Amino acid sequence: MKEKECCCPKKRILAAAISLFAQKGFAAVGVREIAAEAGVNIAMISYYYDGKIGILKEILEEFFNRYMQVFEGIDDENKTPEACVRGLIHNIVQFVRENTELAMVSYNELPLDLPEIAELKAKRITAVIQRISPLVVRMGFDPTDVFMIAVVGPSLISAIFTNFRLRPVMKQVFPFKFDDAYYERYTETIATLFLHGIKGLAEERKQKRRRVK
Amino acid sequence: MKEKECCCPKKRILAAAISLFAQKGFAAVGVREIAAEAGVNIAMISYYYDGKIGILKEILEEFFNRYMQVFEGIDDENKTPEACVRGLIHNIVQFVRENTELAMVSYNELPLDLPEIAELKAKRITAVIQRISPLVVRMGFDPTDVFMIAVVGPSLISAIFTNFRLRPVMKQVFPFKFDDAYYERYTETIATLFLHGIKGLAEERKQKRRRVK
């Protein structure tokens, strides 16, 4: 009964579920635990949502809807592709920082086989990849070469998400303060890492194409 | 009852558990399901292992023990640091390819709060990071700068693991054949991506140090 006085029961249930799912994983959390954390009766979970699985669906929907906003301005022709990548990285870091638990639940449940959410996942992931593709092309890759899209994009995203995913363990090992300064440097580092990497890849591709000619 | 005739019950239980945990996650799998998949009686799980959680511990131990082998030759002074990084990437890709389910179970349970395996995780992760550190230094980073070690290493590892983690979803979206040719190109791509990225980072660091002087 921690969040009793914050807002309406429905929102409290969602907030409690997000927090617990992020910590222990969807399958490891019971409805009683959610109800207790939200400070509501157990019955309210099936009353407001389509049961426990209904909460997860709501969480995934909410995540994807907010997440798509990080691609805002990704295909701005006035900016250089490099600037677009930098902007994207900045947006993703900021997004995950502001929605850490929501992002962790979604990211952690992504590879697990849960038939009830299989469709939802596939649809949204396809949407994300299609949203990134134009930028990948602008960065100098062959538009028909799906390999690059399927490798570079996910690598970048996973690198950022994993940084937050390993946060609990990292806090035990490294003496960081995760403040504004940290995130500024982190964003800069990831941007440099991937921009140089992508540039290296694009050059290598070009050379191979020349060799074929 | 799928693996009845393969080997001894103890190994069948472990194999079944690895497969099911990788697919659904540890918490979502019951002992009955494991027993059925292994073709043994339910009681055999508590007989051979310390219950369900005992199987997970065994899996994590097995994973880490095998995983540490990918760092073989990581600090070979006869090779250039670039060659060491390439070798490491090659080893990790090959390792995850050969131990996909084992790796997925371990990787997926890593961020989840499970008190019974908290110690084990922290110890092994520390060991992995310490094993990488010398190479990070050789690649041109400040040995006292834990930030770089905590960012670049995990990014590389997560990029590779995520490639396998998203395999089920990717198979729905991209028409790949995951054969030897794919992995050869994949290894090459990741190596180029990170080697150029790391080089870019190292140069940027040097320039900043010069500016301070």
Add this chain to the structure above:
DNA sequence: AGACTTGACAAACGTTTGTTTAAATTTTAT
């Protein structure tokens, strides 16, 4: 004022969870 809707609750539903017991069976050693 009387009929109706809504929000919240305790209680109990039937099922499934992981584990344990004790008996039965097979294997091993004497």
Add this chain to the structure above:
DNA sequence: ATAAAATTTAAACAAACGTTTGTCAAGTCT
């Protein structure tokens, strides 16, 4: 051949699971 040890089994355990039920109070509308 016989006793001891190891293996396997079915059955039962309490506890926890997610969901549904029926009830009651407060608010809304006619």
